[in-house]
Amino acid sequence: MRMACASLPESALPDETPRNIVILAAGQGKRMRASLPKVLHPLGGKPMLQHVLETARALRPRHLVVVYGHGGEAVRAAWQAENDLLWVLQAPQLGTGHALRKTLPCLDPALPTLVLYGDVPLVSPATLRALLAEAREGLALLTARLPDPRGYGRIVRDQAGKIRAIVEEKDASEAERRIDEINTGIMALPATAPWRWLAALSSRNAQGEYYLTDVVAQAVAEGVPVRSAAPAHLWEIEGVNDKAQLARLERIHQRHRAQSLMEAGAHLLDPERIDIRGDLVCGQDVRIDVGVVFEGRVVLEDGVTVGPYCVIRDAVIHAGARIAAFSHIDGARVGAHAVVGPYARLRPGAELGEHAHVGNFVEIKQSRLGAHSKANHLAYVGDAEVGQRVNIGAGVITCNYDGVNKSRTVIEDDAFIGSDSQLVAPVRVGRGATLGAGTTLTRDAPPEALTVSRPRQTTLPAWKRPQKETDQT
Numbered sequence: 001m002r003m004a005c006a007s008l009p010e011s012a013l014p015d016e017t018p019r020n021i022v023i024l025a026a027g028q029g030k031r032m033r034a035s036l037p038k039v040l041h042p043l044g045g046k047p048m049l050q051h052v053l054e055t056a057r058a059l060r061p062r063h064l065v066v067v068y069g070h071g072g073e074a075v076r077a078a079w080q081a082e083n084d085l086l087w088v089l090q091a092p093q094l095g096t097g098h099a100l101r102k103t104l105p106c107l108d109p110a111l112p113t114l115v116l117y118g119d120v121p122l123v124s125p126a127t128l129r130a131l132l133a134e135a136r137e138g139l140a141l142l143t144a145r146l147p148d149p150r151g152y153g154r155i156v157r158d159q160a161g162k163i164r165a166i167v168e169e170k171d172a173s174e175a176e177r178r179i180d181e182i183n184t185g186i187m188a189l190p191a192t193a194p195w196r197w198l199a200a201l202s203s204r205n206a207q208g209e210y211y212l213t214d215v216v217a218q219a220v221a222e223g224v225p226v227r228s229a230a231p232a233h234l235w236e237i238e239g240v241n242d243k244a245q246l247a248r249l250e251r252i253h254q255r256h257r258a259q260s261l262m263e264a265g266a267h268l269l270d271p272e273r274i275d276i277r278g279d280l281v282c283g284q285d286v287r288i289d290v291g292v293v294f295e296g297r298v299v300l301e302d303g304v305t306v307g308p309y310c311v312i313r314d315a316v317i318h319a320g321a322r323i324a325a326f327s328h329i330d331g332a333r334v335g336a337h338a339v340v341g342p343y344a345r346l347r348p349g350a351e352l353g354e355h356a357h358v359g360n361f362v363e364i365k366q367s368r369l370g371a372h373s374k375a376n377h378l379a380y381v382g383d384a385e386v387g388q389r390v391n392i393g394a395g396v397i398t399c400n401y402d403g404v405n406k407s408r409t410v411i412e413d414d415a416f417i418g419s420d421s422q423l424v425a426p427v428r429v430g431r432g433a434t435l436g437a438g439t440t441l442t443r444d445a446p447p448e449a450l451t452v453s454r455p456r457q458t459t460l461p462a463w464k465r466p467q468k469e470t471d472q473t
């Protein structure tokens with residue numbers, strides 16, 4: 001983690017002015033009623049602040065500064081490894097103007113400064129570029145007209161339509177409260193100006209805070225042009241103050257991602273019922289049924305179908321594979337044209353070859369199942385190397401754990417493992433071998449032979465089943 005306010009390596013695109021970017025994230029977020037700091041709450045599987053950081057980085061900042069608050073050590077710790085960030089503690093929190101003032105020693109006065117909020121996670125680089133374009137000669141504000149502007153600062157314009165000031169709701173007159181153009185809080189300030197303007201802020205207002213918004217009146221007084229830009233979508237400017245707003249933005253975010261997937265050709269049976277908490281890459285002719293949750297990085301190659309209510313995380317599903325309903329896949333690779341589920345569980349290190357079949361209530365962990373091999377019912381395959389065209393019967397278990405050590409099971413090509421067998425690892429089943437049903441295999445089974453461990457079946461013809469006394473009357 002970088003502490004000093006040193007300059008970052010040159011990263012601006014030739015066509016873009018370099019800039020300072022400050023993300024305000026010191027607010028306590030009390031209304032979240034959570035022990036987790038507000039900006040660490042996940043949206044689409046990533047902390048809210050991560051979304052803002054990624055957007056900021058897309059704009060090539062020269063200096064990227066996050067203002068965090070009292071108790072925000074967890075926030076700082078979450079990005080400890082990222083060395084392009086500068087962290088500024090703001091305690092106590094005396095308002096947005098005070099927050100930005102705290103960052104001045106970390107900023108380059110010769111560059112413009114973009115201010116973002118850590119709790120407004122969905123603002124897009126496109127919208128911010130439009131804002132920055134308005135900031136070429138002065139101050140630019142991201143504003144929007146809302147049917148219900150309550151709670152926001154209002155944009156006060158003169159008769160010519162020029163911005164004169166921002167009035168916070170608590171300081172606004174009746175007439176000002178009727179203004180429906182609001183301040184989103186996101187703004188771009190011209191080079192050098194913050195050093196003059198922020199020093200001159202006062203806290204003589206309804207909330208006793210240093211309002212960043214007061215820089216607008218200062219710009220106007222100095223004759224610095226003040227312009228506005230509008231967001232491409234209204235949801236981009238929505239902030240998160242409570243769990244209901246978080247859930248609302250989550251849906252918006254998911255709808256947006258579903259839309260992009262469909263535009264790229266994925267067939268979603270219901271775009272309202274998909275959750276992508278990470279990165280999902282889809283090939284052509286991919287079909288995803290309802291209620292599927294994707295986590296981490298998932299790749300679905302061409303022609304993959306995913307049945308309803310699956311959870312798929314950090315996995316690659318190769319072309320033409322079919323994942324049936326209620327399957328849980330984590331850290332696994334599924335070969336082309338394989339069939340998985342319903343109700344299958346692939347745990348980390350599971351690798352299925354082409355045309356492999358893994359059926360209901362089969363669990364596979366740290367194991368490779370070769371091409372055309374099948375485990376169709378109720379089995380546990382752990383720490384195993386399974387060859388091609390192997391048939392694993394119902395109820396088969398690899399006993400890979402003796403309470404201390406994990407041992408491996410090897411099953412060579414074309415073996416047939418009879419139902420309800422236990423393979424006590426380390427153990428090997430030779431090529432083409434057959435295990436009779438119910439075998440408890442403790443030594444290697446030779447190739448091309450039948451191995452059975454169960455006692456011979458006997459019949460006692462004279463045996464009588466005990467009878468209840470009442471039955472005899």
Ligand code: UD1
Pocket residue numbers: 024025026027028067090092093094095096097098099117118119120151152153154166168182183184185210211212213239
């Ligand atoms: C601010 C704006 C208001 C705008 C609204 C949009 C001011 C004075 N008002 O309102 O015009 O309509 O945002 O939501 O700027 N923060 C700090 N330190 C502080 C105070 C706030 O880092 O001392 C951060 C918060 O974490 C948050 C952002 O600044 O990310 C905005 O704070 P918040 O209290 O939600 O906004 P308001 O000041 O009410």
Ligand code: CA
Pocket residue numbers: 239241
């Ligand atoms: Ca707010």
